[in-house]
Amino acid sequence: MTIRKKGNKERSGVLPDKVKSQFEVLQKELNIFFQNKHLLYQAFTHSSYVNEHRRKLFTDNERLEFLGDAVLELSVSKYLFEKYPNMSEGELTKLRAAIVCEPSLVIFANELSFGKFVLLGKGEELTGGRERPALLADVFESFVGALYLDQGLDTVVAFLNRVVYPKVEVGAFSHVMDFKSQLQEMIQQSNNGLLHYEIVDEKGPAHNRTFVSRVLLNDQELGVGRGKSKKEAEQQAAQNAMVTLNQSMQEEE
Structure with a gap:
């Protein structure tokens, strides 16, 4: 007879069904459904969660954050280049920086309620990590990176068209766009x-x-x-x- 060890799901790197169901809710709210669900899970996995679950069976979102940062900058650059043909290079750079800076990314993440889906270690949770600006900004970039890998640049652009660009068009960044x-x-x-x-x-x-x-x-x-x-x-x-x-x-x- 084979004895199944307690906690085997976590040891195999598989998320509990309750957590998976939360990500199903997120996908329905966004109307974006990942082909590779593990990319979605990774985008919301903080390093504290990985450290708390030994043997490195989970992967944190830091590499996806790196990729998402680059994808976001490219996508926003193309949008601004086409949207504002009269802007100089300096003006475009200033506006892009305002859109992709940490405070702006935190706003985007909060409006999508990304914070409640982040997988955190207990220590990070207790110290308010779920509301920490840097963490929320990183998660937004990680999600963009995961979405790019899963469905390509066109889907990322469609996502940004819903979440980011409307704010530019109604003057949310008018302080740098006079x-x-x-x-x-x-x-x-x-x-x-x-x-x-x-x-x-x-x-x-x-x-x-x-x-x-x-x-x-x-x-x-x-x-x-x-x-x-x-x-x-x-x-x-x-x-x-x-x-x-x-x-x-x-x-x-």
Whole structure:
């Protein structure tokens, strides 16, 4: 008769069924289903969990984090390059850095509730590791790395289109993306006159208001923008005005 040792599942590196079911929930919430589930598990496995389960039968997420960092930077770079044709190399670099920095990655991870799925050692758990910013940022990068290996760059881009890029488009990074100043510089270089912004519409309840702004050059409308604040609406109006001016310049050439 063969005697099965207690804890055999952990010794074989297999996660308990309860933990696996939690990852099934995560996949349903994301509407992303991994072909290789072990990549998903690894993306959420912290080194403290590996250290607590001897004989190195589990693999932590540090290598996936390394890969995800590179995939994220490439994907964001391509998006910004195509989205903002008028931005200089320096401006693109500054905006990309704001998007992929730790505080931003923590926001993305928290909005997806990644923290509750992380596999932690007991010590790390007790010291609040599940809410530690560096850990959450690392998990987001690890997930991107795992997704890239499992399903390729197109799926990563689709994921970022849902989670990251909408924030760029509504002005979440407007502190490093000042289109109003850029538009002002364009107008000054060509001595074309004075810019004026005005709010032309407000929609929705007070707690969820949408503003519509337009920018005028010598009473001629150059662009219209929308945003959750007057500032965001004006920034988008300026961005759209720059696109319009650029197109006009190309047509004249």
